[in-house]
Amino acid sequence: MPASTSVSTTARTLLPASFSRTAGYGFTTQQVHGGDEGLHGSSPHGDRVAPIHVSAGFRFEDSAAAAARFTGEEDGFVYSRIANPTTAALERRLAVLEGGAEALVVGSGQAAITTALLGLLQAGDHLLASDHLYEGSRGLFAENFARFGIAVDFVHDHADPAAWQRLLRPTTRALFAESLSNPRNEVLDVAAVAEVAHAHGVPLVVDNTLATPYLMRPLEHGADVVVHSASKFLSGHGTALGGAVVGGRGFAWDRLDAAGAPLFPQLAGASAVLGGRSWVDLHGERAYVEHARHGIAARFGPTLSPFNAFLVQQGVETLSLRMAQHSRSAALLAGWLERQPAVLRVDHASLASSPSAERARRYLPRGSGAVLAVTLRGGAPAARRFIEALQLFSHMTHLGDVRSLVVHPASTTHAHRTEAERERAGIGPGTVRLSVGIEDVEDLQADLRRALVAAELATPHDASLEGSRVDGAA
Ligand SMILES: Cc1ncc(COP(=O)(O)O)c(C=O)c1O
Structure with a gap:
């Protein structure tokens, strides 16, 4: 099977043991050490800084290993559109800093927002977004998503949970807002909006670009997914474009609607490419990011270059x-x-x-x-x-x-x-x-x-x- 159609669930970017290593440390310690233990383990040279791995693909030791990586029985990298050691190091660190279960990095903030929401929405669905948004997000929702049959409403009074509640539809599948809005620096009441989303059975996606996890960690206040333009403060030096999607813990991606059908059939339904299993069967609370990686980003292809991942990682450390x-x-x-x-x-x-x-x-x-x-x-x-x-x-x-x-x-x-x-x-x-x-x-x-x-x-x-x-x- 060519890499372009791979459904491999391997090429793990998340090494659970490394996650616990910096748990309990402060933010500044985590921003220079978070999630990096696995990388040391995998480097024969003892590099202290995550090196730039500029390799399109990764060799299989033998035919059995190739097959095992595609079935998910063996961990390891396959092809850089799916995962790469340099981008993986950044993903682990961002997951630690945001307090998430797993992260996926992509080529820009716009790519992160697109990937995050295409993982949740399909034609006929409705997106409810704050009216106080970066213009690129607004255009994406109001024009591009509309062309795909995804309806959107914008909540002007975003500080009022009742204003969100009023615009919910039975087809609403996600709420979206910026934690700190661009350009007027308004603060989202994350907990209140998350409550509205959860009462409706759907996730709250928060663009945390302007706040960064140093100022606010939306997942800790009830958000389910965080997205970033890493081109901004994470990178910090105006050099690289990048984006990130971070999945939180605890959202039941297999919840059902009133008629007993899955709200997110792409995550909870049987998938032919997974041999009849679902992303939830395979990954539980991490189903959303795994599907975003293999089912969305690997297919639409908004890959972050390892060089830019390195630059963003350098920025994150300060x-x-x-x-x-x-x-x-x-x-x-x-x-x-x-x-x-x-x-x-x-x-x-x-x-x-x-x-x-x-x-x-x-x-x-x-x-x-x-x-x-x-x-x-x-x-x-x-x-x-x-x-x-x-x-x-x-x-x-x-x-x-x-x-x-x-x-x-x-x-x-x-x-x-x-x-x-x-x-x-x-x-x-x-x-x-x-x-x-x-x-x-x-x-x-x-x-x-x-x-x-x-x-x-x-x-x-x-x-x-x-x-x-x-x-x-x-
Ligand atoms: C809040 C916010 N989100 C997303 C983006 C898009 O990010 P990028 O330019 O990396 O695609 C921007 C860009 O200004 C932004 O300000």
């Missing part, structure tokens, strides 16, 4: 240090920016004025992350002058870099939305998104001060009217 600095600086700058006359509004969960302030206290004791939205009174002209006057902040559509970044959502990431939609999302003509880097905060403040002076020069006298158009948008 995650806690960077996130602490990002969050501290972002909170300081958010508080200072809020007091500046040229600024109409600042969105950052660390602020007492934030609608997320109470949830931030509950969910984000280590800080509220790097991303903030700043709305300038002078609208688009002020935003343009502000961005162009910045010297340390790089003008680009990216976030989560050690370097500070800035972008004007209304004319870039959200340009295709109507003005009314942007207002509803709290993005006005004067809104800029900052991703605060790890530079000295005094230097960042001086840069922003210079930019505010430039913005003020472009601020018309009746600017308060312009700004008020976005003020009420929650």
Whole structure:
């Protein structure tokens, strides 16, 4: 059987013994050691860092071993689209850091979201998503998934569990939200939304890109699946694209609907390629990630290159240090920016004025992350002058870099939305998104001060009217 049709359940990325080795250690210890024992065992050279294995496939010792790897009787790597030692090392570490049962890494955050949801949804199903999403996720759901016959609704008041409840349908098979939203830094009430999902028998999938497991571990609050754009804070240095899907523990993937049929037949039903067994029969609570790996990612093919896995792994090893600095600086700058006359509004969960302030206290004791939205009174002209006057902040559509970044959502990431939609999302003509880097905060403040002076020069006298158009948008 060619690797492209492989249903092998081998090529394990998860070595249970290695998982327990760092259990009980703190986050920073785990981010440099988590899950790496198995790799040492498999390296004849004693490499201390997970090496980059650039091999498309892996040799079988003999015909019996080849067959055994395909039936799942023997562990080992087969083909790098399914698993690779370098990507596997990253998967083990991310599973440890998120407190999950198993992880799968793929080529980008978009690939992670697509893989995670295609593992749950099929034509005729319904996805219920927060309205406060990265635009790429929104487009994927509203346009691409719709073409596949998967319906979607967006919950605007995502902080209200009743708002989620109202939009559930009998065909809803997953709830989806960002733990910290892009770009307005709103905090999800993970436990409350998970409760709504579970009462309906379906999982909650959380995009944890902006929070990272250092700030929040959604699985511990009841989420069932976590996805990441590893291109952001996990990698941290703006070098590699990557994505991850992490499966939690305890969700019964074989639950039934009211008529007694499996809610997830692709996981709980007999599969011809598994010899009549199901993914649940074979893997229990790990069925979801195993199926996502072999049944979705191996087929659609969004493979993460081992080189990028190495870069993400390098980034992960300093995650806690960077996130602490990002969050501290972002909170300081958010508080200072809020007091500046040229600024109409600042969105950052660390602020007492934030609608997320109470949830931030509950969910984000280590800080509220790097991303903030700043709305300038002078609208688009002020935003343009502000961005162009910045010297340390790089003008680009990216976030989560050690370097500070800035972008004007209304004319870039959200340009295709109507003005009314942007207002509803709290993005006005004067809104800029900052991703605060790890530079000295005094230097960042001086840069922003210079930019505010430039913005003020472009601020018309009746600017308060312009700004008020976005003020009420929650
Ligand atoms: C919250 C969030 N999720 C997913 C993505 C997509 O990630 P990638 O660019 O790695 O595909 C992004 C990108 O900005 C994001 O901000």
